[in-house]
Amino acid sequence: MVDRKDIGSWLTGPDTSGISKYPGERLGLPEAGPGSIARAGRRIVAIVIDWGIALLISNFAFAGDSWGTLAIFAVEQILLVGTLGYSIGHRIAGIHVVKLGGGTAGPLAGLVRALLLCLVIPAVIFDPDQRGLHDRAMDTVLIRR
Template identity: 60%
Template sequence: MPEFGTGSVARPGRRLAALAIDWASAVLISIAFFSYDSLATLAIFAVVQIVFLPTLGGSPGHRLLGLRLEMVGGGWVGLWRPIVRTALLVLVIPAVIWDPDQRGLHDKAVGTVLRRR
């Protein structure tokens, strides 16, 4: 993979911005339908991740910031990887620990990489 630009691994700034977009959207939906229930917010966030990752290749935040989730070797992520990745993401700790390639442990665990498009 290239070190910078199109096709490179997404850097923490874009990843955190995409996460903020997705979380803010979940909060807005939670406020509108559940009077801001924190568990509802977490569930909405998780459902959005699980639905959008295999269908569009990224969450709404990822897509808005030009990111795409792929297998390390390329190709579709399948159905089970987004579920396991999201479960690890909501635990927070695996998502905030990166390897030297800037991949979070939640991505390493399922063999995916978030790349710039």
């Protein structure tokens, strides 16, 4: 005969003991405020601003060619994130890119992140800490300023 103990495990739900309470907890980052993980809203605002800037420049330089817009977007990301740790959109949204241990992302991280970001898929696939594949590849994190 089937006993309630036999089916009780699925009735109580999955084991959540290893899941963090908020994005960034496993990385040692605060839950809110400066240094916390940048949430989706800020990220979306930043990328829309950066894409808009690239589109404006592309309209004048390449007559709105979509590949030209993508190239300008990539160059902006490579140069600004690689040197300053933030793009124009990041700066306006109050976020920036840092290495997980601290410090600026660096030129290589700017290059790899930009190339993967231009593929779109790495940016929309993310882990529980809201780090996209492009951030995981370079061991970076997008945090609030």
